[in-house]
Amino acid sequence: MAELLLGINIDHIATVRNARGTSYPDPVQAAFISEQAGADGITVHLREDRRHITDRDVRILRDTIQTRMNLEMAVTDEMIAIACEVKPQFVCLVPEKREEVTTEGGLDVAGQQEKINAAVQQLSRAGILVSLFIDAEERQIEAAVTSGAPYIEIHTGAYAEAAEGLERDAELARIRHAATFAASRGLKVNAGHGLTYHNVLPIAALPEMHELNIGHAIIGRAVFSGLAEAVKEMKQLLREARR
Numbered sequence: 429m430a431e432l433l434l435g436i437n438i439d440h441i442a443t444v445r446n447a448r449g450t451s452y453p454d455p456v457q458a459a460f461i462s463e464q465a466g467a468d469g470i471t472v473h474l475r476e477d478r479r480h481i482t483d484r485d486v487r488i489l490r491d492t493i494q495t496r497m498n499l500e501m502a503v504t505d506e507m508i509a510i511a512c513e514v515k516p517q518f519v520c521l522v523p524e525k526r527e528e529v530t531t532e533g534g535l536d537v538a539g540q541q542e543k544i545n546a547a548v549q550q551l552s553r554a555g556i557l558v559s560l561f562i563d564a565e566e567r568q569i570e571a572a573v574t575s576g577a578p579y580i581e582i583h584t585g586a587y588a589e590a591a592e593g594l595e596r597d598a599e600l601a602r603i604r605h606a607a608t609f610a611a612s613r614g615l616k617v618n619a620g621h622g623l624t625y626h627n628v629l630p631i632a633a634l635p636e637m638h639e640l641n642i643g644h645a646i647i648g649r650a651v652f653s654g655l656a657e658a659v660k661e662m663k664q665l666l667r668e669a670r671r
């Protein structure tokens with residue numbers, strides 16, 4: 429079976445940075461370390477309200493990412509103009525609501541087919557590979573095929589939030605069916621949102637999966653794998669100050 433690719437979402441580094449308005453921790457450094465550790469791509473979501481990733485991040489990352497940039501964005505004229513100028517290797521079109529804490533559902537491609545078709549065409553003409561972030565539904569997959577986008581990313585949020593047992597099994601079955609159906613219709617299939625060290629295995633085992641985009645759980649874990657070292661470094665500095 430082909431290797432399953434891992435895209436790292438580094439938005440959450442920018443969230444910590446922006447909470448204080450500091451220049452650290454820098455998502456540019458996060459992208460570099462992720463790539464050194466084996467990431468196959470870097471995902472950033474330039475939200476309309478710029479709550480985490482900023483325009484500056486996107487521009488610097490476009491120059492510094494060695495693998496490939498996957499720019500998640502809403503389907504707006506502003507975002508399409510930015511993407512056509514920056515030219516990331518991939519754009520993933522996502523739904524966006526100002527007041528949401530995180531992306532709540534998939535993009536309704538079927539309900540706004542002409543708008544999505546136009547966006548896919550414009551981005552494709554700029555040489556960008558387009559992915560559509562959709563729920564695991566045949567209707568949305570058919571609409572994605574119609575749009576001409578070569579990729580979909582299946583929103584795994586409902587799976588991640590489902591209670592372990594029957595509820596989660598049902599969500600997994602929906603995703604499994606969607607992945608098989610989408611692949612049979614010629615789409616490349618990615619997935620992501622809310623995937624963790626505890627729930628990723630059944631999704632990763634689906635043979636049609638091409639790439640998983642994972643951020644929050646990895647950044648959350650990185651805090652603890654690095655915390656002891658960070659405390660030791662500060663303690664060392666304090667000791668040096670009193671020598």
Ligand SMILES: CC(=O)[C@@H](O)[C@H](O)COP(=O)(O)O
Nearest residue numbers: 439473500522529530531621
């Ligand atoms: C579009 C998506 O899947 C989200 O995971 C996003 O990339 C993460 O950013 P937010 O936490 O702002 O939703």
Ligand SMILES: NCC(=O)COP(=O)(O)O
Nearest residue numbers: 437620621622642643644
């Ligand atoms: N598109 C999903 C993504 O980029 C990562 O989502 P999360 O792991 O931060 O929930």
